[in-house]
Amino acid sequence: MRYSDFVSEWDGTPFRVDLIQDFPNFVSEAGLDALLAPVGLLADKIEAQLGYRIVEMGDVISVPEGAPPDWNEDLDEFRRTCPVPREVGQVHFFHLDNYVPGVRDAGAVAVPDCGAFAITKYRVEREDWRPDDWAGPVMHELFHLFGFAHIDGYDGRRGVPMSRALDDSAATRGAESATWVDIDYLRCIFPEGG
Ligand SMILES: [Zn+2]
Numbered sequence: 681m682r683y684s685d686f687v688s689e690w691d692g693t694p695f696r697v698d699l700i701q702d703f704p705n706f707v708s709e710a711g712l713d714a715l716l717a718p719v720g721l722l723a724d725k726i727e728a729q730l731g732y733r734i735v736e737m738g739d740v741i742s743v744p745e746g747a748p749p750d751w752n753e754d755l756d757e758f759r760r761t762c763p764v765p766r767e768v769g770q771v772h773f774f775h776l777d778n779y780v781p782g783v784r785d786a787g788a789v790a791v792p793d794c795g796a797f798a799i800t801k802y803r804v805e806r807e808d809w810r811p812d813d814w815a816g817p818v819m820h821e822l823f824h825l826f827g828f829a830h831i832d833g834y835d836g837r838r839g840v841p842m843s844r845a846l847d848d849s850a851a852t853r854g855a856e857s858a859t860w861v862d863i864d865y866l867r868c869i870f871p872e873g874g
Pocket residue numbers: 820824830
């Protein structure tokens with residue numbers, strides 16, 4: 681089974697999801713906390729089912745030193761170069777200050793090879809944007825990092841398929857969208873102890 685290189689960083693230490701504070705000013709501190717909160721819920725849910733932790737809610741952090749100017753404005757470039765210095769086992773949750781090339785209305789995107797996922801300008805700048813609504817998409821993109829693929833068109837060659845609930849979560853669901861089956865797959869991908 682093939683996964684992204686990110687998956688191979690697993691050594692039994694829970695991945696830490698940090699939110700890079702590079703959002704527009706109208707996103708409040710409480711809003712940033714709300715974006716991260718579903719990661720904490722997922723961490724507990726995984727531990728309740730598997731008996732150990734795979735992920736942890738990290739902190740709101742400033743842009744890591746060494747990231748070039750405009751690091752979050754060009755997704756293709758980000759994918760090519762992974763421009764933000766990252767610690768092993770760290771996940772960067774960031775604001776893509778642009779649209780996804782070719783998919784202008786995409787609200788979120790994962791970059792597994794860079795250990796990162798983002799909420800996009802398309803969504804952040806909409807007037808009806810509320811951080812509390814983002815539990816579902818955060819789960820969905822995080823599971824892409826964990827090696828999960830969309831269920832429709834899944835060909836068995838890369839990663840494992842998402843449950844229907846997790847796959848649909850970008851549009852409809854909250855943190856509960858990670859099902860028992862999704863979490864059971866995590867046990868195989870990230871065995872206890874590394
Ligand atoms: Zn997806």
